[in-house]
Each structure stands twice: as structure tokens, then as C-alpha cells.
Amino acid sequence: MDRSYDAAVIGLGAMGSAAAYHLAARGLRVLGLERFGPAHDRGSSHGGSRIIRQAYFEHPDYVPLLLRAYELWHALERDWGSELMTLTGALMLGRPDSRTVAGSRASAHAWGLPHEMLDAAEIRRRFPTLRPGEDHVGLYEERGGFVRPEAAVAAHLGLAERAGADLRFFEPAADWTALPGGDGVRITTAAGTYTADRLVVCPGAWAPRTLADLAVDFTVERQVQYWFAPRGGTEPFAPQHHPVYVWEDPEGVQIYGFPAYDGPQGGVKTAFFRRGTPCEPETLDRRIHPGEIAVIAEHLSTRVPDLPGRFLRGAACMYTTTADEHFVIATHPEYPQTTVACGFSGHGFKFTPVVGEIAADLAISGTTAHSVDLFAPRPRSAAEPRTEVSR
Ligand SMILES: Cc1cc2nc3c(=O)[nH]c(=O)nc-3n(C[C@H](O)[C@H](O)[C@H](O)COP(=O)(O)OP(=O)(O)OC[C@H]3O[C@@H](n4cnc5c(N)ncnc54)[C@H](O)[C@@H]3O)c2cc1C
Numbered sequence: 001m002d003r004s005y006d007a008a009v010i011g012l013g014a015m016g017s018a019a020a021y022h023l024a025a026r027g028l029r030v031l032g033l034e035r036f037g038p039a040h041d042r043g044s045s046h047g048g049s050r051i052i053r054q055a056y057f058e059h060p061d062y063v064p065l066l067l068r069a070y071e072l073w074h075a076l077e078r079d080w081g082s083e084l085m086t087l088t089g090a091l092m093l094g095r096p097d098s099r100t101v102a103g104s105r106a107s108a109h110a111w112g113l114p115h116e117m118l119d120a121a122e123i124r125r126r127f128p129t130l131r132p133g134e135d136h137v138g139l140y141e142e143r144g145g146f147v148r149p150e151a152a153v154a155a156h157l158g159l160a161e162r163a164g165a166d167l168r169f170f171e172p173a174a175d176w177t178a179l180p181g182g183d184g185v186r187i188t189t190a191a192g193t194y195t196a197d198r199l200v201v202c203p204g205a206w207a208p209r210t211l212a213d214l215a216v217d218f219t220v221e222r223q224v225q226y227w228f229a230p231r232g233g234t235e236p237f238a239p240q241h242h243p244v245y246v247w248e249d250p251e252g253v254q255i256y257g258f259p260a261y262d263g264p265q266g267g268v269k270t271a272f273f274r275r276g277t278p279c280e281p282e283t284l285d286r287r288i289h290p291g292e293i294a295v296i297a298e299h300l301s302t303r304v305p306d307l308p309g310r311f312l313r314g315a316a317c318m319y320t321t322t323a324d325e326h327f328v329i330a331t332h333p334e335y336p337q338t339t340v341a342c343g344f345s346g347h348g349f350k351f352t353p354v355v356g357e358i359a360a361d362l363a364i365s366g367t368t369a370h371s372v373d374l375f376a377p378r379p380r381s382a383a384e385p386r387t388e389v390s391r
Contacts, residue, residue, distance in 0.1 A: 016202035018356025057103025072353030090144020221276025288314030
């Protein structure tokens with residue numbers, strides 16, 4: 001069997017579901033292929049919450065994309081009819097010269113983003129759950145908060161189907177071939193062969209294999225999300241008292257957390273930002289080990305002392321990190337009919353709808369009005385050995 005589409009999307013996680021929706025909404029006949037089921041927990045887009053914020057310490061060039069992402073999150077909520085984004089306020093904490101504080105401040109100034117600078121005493125007064133040391137400050141922005149990853153993926157998938165997309169789950173793409181002369185692509189799965197005029201590849205943690213020919217230096221890392229029942233109950237951690245935060249210590253270790261958004265039973269979620277261990281998606285260790293619970297509980301004990309009351313549960317997730325931690329969103333350098341969106345380096349979810357919009361722009365016209373210079377594939381230097389991996 002050989003079916004033909006205007007566009008195909010490989011991988012229907014965060015970015016692929018958004019790309020499929022934006023392509024279908026523009027009237028294209030879309031095929032979507034996904035290895036697992038809809039909004040699953042085997043990749044990078046599960047765990048109930050993802051921080052969203054605008055003052056962006058990673059690089060000020062992300063800010064215009066964030067402003068557009070907020071518009072698109074609101075549009076998605078409206079079109080799907082459910083709340084996906086909750087704005088609780090966001091606090092970026094650390095010493096004034098830390099990357100988290102200084103970088104957030106620089107991007108807030110560069111783009112005129114509303115924010116407040118709080119000293120340690122003011123932080124403790126306004127947010128009594130947090131106990132910063134005297135030399136710490138916080139950049140607070142009201143527009144920060146969190147989005148719901150599983151619900152957002154389900155919303156994009158649902159709207160894509162409503163717009164006519166043919167979404168196939170438990171059907172991984174085994175291989176794809178760019179047809180000569182930029183003339184479409186052929187995709188093979190265990191169920192058949194498909195052709196499409198253009199292809200968008202959003203493989204998440206499978207990028208090192210699926211997109212080996214980009215020669216980008218991806219590292220896939222296991223990252224654990226932890227839920228604790230705070231000592232003294234969840235009320236002090238309710239969204240009106242306890243904002244989302246990213247907190248950098250003097251050694252550069254970042255921890256982040258959320259309010260108690262799922263009521264008293266849901267617990268309070270927290271995690272290290274970048275303390276992962278290299279892993280492979282097929283063999284990811286999903287067990288949560290007592291030793292790692294003890295490490296995060298110890299880290300919290302002086303900073304959010306009421307939080308590590310009782311460990312409730314944990315969930316392992318994967319980051320696909322590039323060497324400079326910037327995304328890869330581009331037309332494939334060798335195959336103009338193919339667009340790639342990968343390497344989201346642990347901070348991509350908040351951008352999901354705008355990544356879908358950019359991927360659709362690039363797939364349809366090869367260009368986008370958004371500024372994406374930061375996201376060109378950065379191949380590792382020719383001097384470095386390249387591991388040959390088959391797709
Ligand atoms: C613990 C954790 C915390 C995070 N916190 C934040 C945060 O607070 N804020 C934030 O903005 N971001 C955060 N992120 C990052 C964000 O969640 C990711 O950047 C984002 O989810 C990546 O989306 P993706 O589409 O690339 O990957 P995924 O959503 O994993 O999607 C990739 C999909 O491709 C499928 N696939 C792969 N190969 C094939 C194939 N051959 N055929 C068919 N399907 C295939 C996979 O099954 C998967 O569904 C966090 C990530 C983790 C793990």
C-alpha cells in the first residue's frame with residue numbers, strides 16, 4: 001500500500017503534535033506517525049507540569065518566540081476549550097551575578113519585560129516557603145507559571161485530527177528517504193509505505209539515531225521529577241503562595257519547582273534542572289532510587305525546608321541536549337523537503353506551539369518570519385570522530 005500526503009510528521013510528542021496541527025490547520029493533508037500512544041510517558045513530555053516564563057536567562061533571542069508562544073497557548077486553550085496554562089508568577093533565584101538572575105535580568109531589560117527585583121528579606125516575606133540566604137536575590141515576573149504537557153499534546157493532536165490529519169499511533173517510522181531533486185519523501189513503517197511532499201521530523205530523544213546525518217552533538221540524559229508531601233500540608237504551597245521558581249546555588253546547580261497544583265493529594269513537584277545521567281530511550285532506568293531522593297531532599301532542606309516531608313513518587317524523563325543547549329529547528333541541510341525540530345535541551349516545552357508554527361512555515365515555504373538563527377544545526381567539528389548510526 002502506498003498513500004500520499006502533502007506533509008508527514010514523524011514523532012507526535014510535544015513538537016510533532018504542534019507541527020501536525022499547524023500544518024493541518026493550513027489546509028494540508030497531514031500524516032502523523034508516532035512510536036507510542038497519544039500523550040504518552042515514554043519520552044520528554046510527561047509529568048503534569050512545565051515551567052513557562054518570559055525573562056529568559058538562556059538567551060534574550062528566545063523572548064520574541066516566548067511572546068508569540070503565549071499568544072498561541074491562549075489560542076490553543078480557546079480552540080480546545082480547556083485550561084492548559086496557569087500563571088502563578090515565576091521567581092528566578094540566586095546570587096545577583098548568577099546566570100539565572102543576571103541572565104533573566106538582561107533579557108527582561110533588553111525586551112522591556114515587566115518584572116520586580118526582590119532581596120532575600122522580601123522573598124521570605126512574600127513567599128514564606130522559600131528561605132534564600134542573605135546574598136540571594138530574585139527576579140519575579142507575574143507572567144510566569146506552568147503549562148500542562150500531557151493535556152497540551154492531547155489538545156494539539158485533537159485539533160490536528162479535527163482539521164483532517166491522519167494520525168497513526170504505535171506505528172514508528174522505520175526509515176525515511178528523501179526523493180531525488182527535493183521531490184518529496186518516502187517513509188516506511190511495519191504497516192506500509194507512505195509518500196509526502198514534505199516531512200517534519202520531531203523525534204525527541206530518538207534524534208541521535210533518527211537524525212544522525214545532522215552530525216549534531218546530542219546528549220540524551222535521564223532527568224527525574226520528584227513529588228513530595230510537604231511537612232504541614234500543601235496549603236502553604238498553593239499557587240497563590242508559592243510561585244514556580246528556578247534557584248541557582250553558588251556552585252551553579254539549579255533546582256526548580258512548582259506550587260501544589262493538583263490539590264492536597266497531588267503533592268509538590270521539584271527537580272534538579274541539569275543533573276542528568278546519559279541514557280538511551282530504550283533502556284531508560286525508570287526506577288527512582290533512594291540515593292537520589294536523599295540527594296534532592298538534602299538540597300531542599302535548607303532552601304524549601306518544609307517540602308521534603310514525605311516522598312510520594314518520581315518519574316524519569318529525558319532531555320536531548322545540544323552542546324550549547326540551544327534548539328535545532330531548521331530545514332535539513334541536505335534535504336530541502338525535510339524540516340527538523342529537536343535538541344530542546346530541557347527547556348523546550350514552553351515553546352511548543354510556536355515551534356509548531358515555525359516547523360509548518362519552514363515545511364511549507366522554506367522560510368519563517370520568526371528569528372531562528374540560533375537554531376541552525378551546529379555539526380560537531382570535523383576533527384571529532386563521528387559515530388555511524390543507522391536510522
Ligand atoms: C524532567 C523534565 C522537565 C522539563 N521541564 C521543562 C520545563 O519546566 N519547561 C520547559 O519549557 N521544558 C521543560 N522540559 C523540556 C521539554 O519537556 C522538552 O523540551 C519537550 O517535551 C521536547 O519535546 P519533543 O517533541 O522534542 O519530544 P517528545 O515529546 O518526547 O516527542 C518525541 C516523539 O517522537 C516519537 N518518535 C521518536 N522516533 C520515532 C519514530 N521513528 N517514529 C515515530 N515516532 C517516533 C517519540 O515516541 C515521541 O513521542 C523538561 C523535560 C523533562 C524531561
